[in-house]
Amino acid sequence: MPADRNDEIHKSLREHLAWWGLRHIESDAAYFSWQREVFTAEDLAALHRSIEAKRAATGGSSADIAFYDLTAQSRFIPALYSQRYEYYLEVGLRIAAQLEGAQTVLDAGCGIGLLTTFYAQRCPGATMVGIDRSPASIALARQRAQELGLSNVRFECLDMDQHELSGRYDLIVATHALLQAEQDPGLPSCGWQDFNRDLDARAQSDFEQRTRVGLRLDRLRHVLAENGRMILFEKTRQLARRVPFQRALAARGLALLLPPEPIRYRSIEEVTDDGPLYVTGLGSSSNVLPWDEWPEPDGAPPLHVEQLQSVRVAQDQPLYENHEASAQQAWRDLPAKQVVAQVTRKETDGRQLHVEWGWAGEFAYLYCANTFDQRQLVVVDQARSAMLETYYQEILGEPSMSKQGMVR
Ligand SMILES: C[S@@+](CC[C@H](N)C(=O)[O-])C[C@H]1O[C@@H](n2cnc3c(N)ncnc32)[C@H](O)[C@@H]1O
Structure with missing residues (x-):
């Protein structure tokens, strides 16, 4: 993408994040001092309890919904979501650059609609739909879309694990929404001596069921238009998660349209590396790239x-x-x-x-x-x-x- 186009998207994205009250904070000290101004001790205790409950929950969705409902309170948004400032810059930039030509766009697991409203602003001619299972997140997304005067976006409270989706979309976006089962280690390699994974249908199916990524992809695939594209960004830094995720996409006919792009960003002082962003599609077999199941070059020094x-x-x-x-x-x-x-x-x-x-x-x-x-x-x-x-x-x-x- 040309550098001046990147700059232009970043500039409008920064303005959008500022409108939501987010700040680009780069030091822990500054961030914690802001947190102390905004949150009471009870707020912090409630947030911590909710994070713990979400982590401990195996299989259930209620702790997950409760967590996103709690964090969707207007007064929490600036300080809490500023931790993800650079995440929004990196992800928002790449997705905004792919919006051209899309008429109908679905943001699956859109949260409070922070990025969905940005996409809607950039593509006034397209219809955007954001879905999420957290009622408070959807309520806030609707309120903010109204405040922004956006008439081309609507938000629906819906759990993809429970309900079929309706409509037809020529672009589906899912970022940090389909494979959030962070404690799931993924698919082990055949042995400690190599990185290969057998094509084991049973192990793959277990992974897809445990994490629910199979059902979610099936439902999204069902509403993807012919020749539609799907852009996905999940926590797949470890090969053990990346390989079964990629296999789940490939099994649903999704082919790689662009080289997967590893995304690294800072969460205040900590560098986060979530793995690649995938631009996939149902297009013809020409112009598609092979799925790679090897570790990325890691930059460690060679041994002499x-x-x-x-x-x-x-x-x-x-x-x-x-x-x-x-x-x-x-x-x-x-x-x-x-x-x-x-x-x-x-x-x-x-x-x-x-x-x-x-x-x-x-x-x-x-x-x-x-x-x-x-x-x-x-x-x-x-x-x-x-x-x-x-x-x-x-x-x-x-x-x-x-x-x-x-x-x-
Ligand atoms: C980490 S947030 C990401 C939000 C947004 N996509 C982003 O990139 O900032 C994950 C969101 O996915 C939603 N989510 C998770 N599983 C879902 C499901 N089965 N159906 C609908 N929403 C879901 C959660 O409620 C939460 O708002």
């Missing part, structure tokens, strides 16, 4: 063992450390590898975990891998090899190779 001798680090630091998918290749390429100890076992959550430590010439290494795509390679000099033995025991003492349990 022959250069480690000259690396200078603090006493408690490793000479080399890689926590990304590319650690697998670096481990495979370790020269003169001699394993001292290794364990491969099944964890209580079903994942297979492999941990080993050993020598690569004069250097000691520790390698961990599991079937949910986590990889970790640490290399130290001889003097620090006891440190790796300790890490090795610690990891085996952990119930699973969680991020926290990894060597950092």
Whole structure:
């Protein structure tokens, strides 16, 4: 997309976010000070309780609806939703750029309509429909659309899990709405040694049912016009979630029209990486791209063992450390590898975990891998090899190779 077009969309998006009362805050200190001005202690306690209830709920939707109802109060919007300021900029920009030519647009799981109203403003000739199962979110969306004088958008309170959708749309948008079951780890790889996933219809169907993404996609697909497009952005950074999500799309005839675009944005000071935004469609088989089931290039430094001798680090630091998918290749390429100890076992959550430590010439290494795509390679000099033995025991003492349990 031309840079000046991007700039123009961003400018109007910033104005739109400001109209909603959102601010671009970049420091935690400034953000928390604003929160203290806006929220009472009771407000914060209620929000925390609601977040916990939403996290703890397995399968049910009532805690989820209660959470979005609570956060849709007008007085909460500026401070709460400003945390997602950059998310709105990144997602809003990409979707706004795809709106051209669309006559009927559905925003599925539109929340308070913050982005839906932006799309409606940009495309006065198109009809927009936003649906969401949170009544308070829909009430606020309707009120704000009216205040903005928008006559080309309407909002409906509807739960996609409970009801069929009606209408015909040539563009359907769903952002952070279909695969929010964040605790679901996804589909494990065939083994700790690779990232492949078998085409296992049963495991795929279990994933689609557990997360409800199958039913939601079926219902959206049902109202997608012939040659229609669907733009999706969900939390699929981990390959274990991305692969079954992509397979669910492909199984419904949705083909990739543009290269998936990984989106990273900051939530105040924290960088969030949710995985790719997909532009898919029901078009002909020409001009479509293949689905890729491999890890993205991760940018971790390559390992050159022959250069480690000259690396200078603090006493408690490793000479080399890689926590990304590319650690697998670096481990495979370790020269003169001699394993001292290794364990491969099944964890209580079903994942297979492999941990080993050993020598690569004069250097000691520790390698961990599991079937949910986590990889970790640490290399130290001889003097620090006891440190790796300790890490090795610690990891085996952990119930699973969680991020926290990894060597950092
Ligand atoms: C994280 S918010 C995202 C809102 C908006 N799409 C955005 O990008 O800012 C997720 C929204 O999806 C809605 N949602 C989740 N499951 C739904 C379902 N089965 N039917 C309708 N709405 C749903 C929730 O109520 C919530 O408002």
